[in-house]
Amino acid sequence: MSSESHEVTDTPLVTVIIASYNHARYIEASITSVINQTYKNIELLVIDDGSKDDSPAVLKRLQEQYGFDLRFQANQGLARTLNDAIARAKGDLIVPFGSDDIMLPHRIATQVQYMNGKPEVGICSANIETIDQDGKVMGAREQRNRNLPFRRLDFDDLFLDRKPGPMAATLMLRREALEKVGGFNADIRLEDVYIELSIARAGYFIDVLGEVLAQYRDHPTNTFKNGRFMVDNVLRTFAVFSDHPQYEQVCMKFRNSMVLKYANRDKALSREILSEIPLRYWNKKTLRGMWRMAWA
Known part of the structure; x- marks a missing residue:
């Protein structure tokens, strides 16, 4: 300008x-x-x-x-x-x-x-x-x-x-x-x-x-409280920058965090996200999320 x-x-x-x-x-x-x-x-x-x-x-x-x-x-x-x-x-x-x-x-x-x-x-x-x-x-x-x-x-x-x-x-x-x-x-x-x-x-x-x-x-209709909306739109946003060399790692790190975050709140969503993470990308958050889904 x-x-x-x-x-x-x-x-x-x-x-x-x-x-x-x-x-x-x-x-x-x-x-x-x-x-x-x-x-x-x-x-x-x-x-x-x-x-x-x-x-x-x-x-x-x-x-x-x-x-x-x-x-x-x-x-x-x-x-x-x-x-x-x-x-x-x-x-x-x-x-x-x-x-x-x-x-x-x-x-x-x-x-x-x-x-x-x-x-x-x-x-x-x-x-x-x-x-x-x-x-x-x-x-x-x-x-x-x-x-x-x-x-x-x-x-x-x-x-x-x-x-x-x-x-x-x-x-x-x-x-x-x-x-x-x-x-x-x-x-x-x-x-x-x-x-x-x-x-x-x-x-x-x-x-x-x-x-x-x-x-x-913080109130009941905050956008961030809609789990599926947040996951879908963050990943859609990341996709705009898919030419970044660490794009796949960034997406998988985010998915692992969401598995843990929604393990108690929305088990169906958490399981769905887990199914999108290859075994090689599992980390401590993945395992903690799985434990919560099974026992919490």
Whole structure:
């Protein structure tokens, strides 16, 4: 992107995109956390993706109060919705934000300051604090991503799972990097994993700050709780990068982890995944998963 059309300043415009689907219970807290940012040069685009709950009424009330850009559409899915919003966004920094999550007040200011003068960083992320569906901070056991140190990730760090990855609730994307990889892939429904890998493979770094900048809401309809969806879409995402020399090992390592993860929760899924792992790729997680399926 030419420097003439987008001059670098200390307070660049940040476009926050909230795509909401059936989150009437949570959407007000999400939107007001953006409105209340200490950083003020923010463009907020909110899209209701065909909600069937009370979301439209809540959003209209909030739009009248705060004056953000609000659009309603028939359900298109998150990737298409994000691409459409990015096409009309004016910011050089793009923040896709969950309609069930909450930003801490200094989040945008902290990340903008960090991204300034670092064109090699395509994505800035940070740590998260997990809250429950009522907004209460969850116990220490659920806070695996609260106290992680700063890390810089390249493609192999991410693809080979060498370091803890970025948190979806804290992503700030450089528009130039998004455009370089063609935006989100409408055929892949784990949008964050795909865009992180794509931008890293394009040669950018992903820097994850070692502080909490958002609250991630754990509730019954979180995507990650749908086991089959997660397994299918992670593997579909990995397939985009199948030219990597360790592609097969990466897929098998992931499958082994899923055998163990779902051995108690969904034995049928765990057995199905196990059947896709050749004996030579079995590891300790495979065996622990098998033991759980048999005895737990």
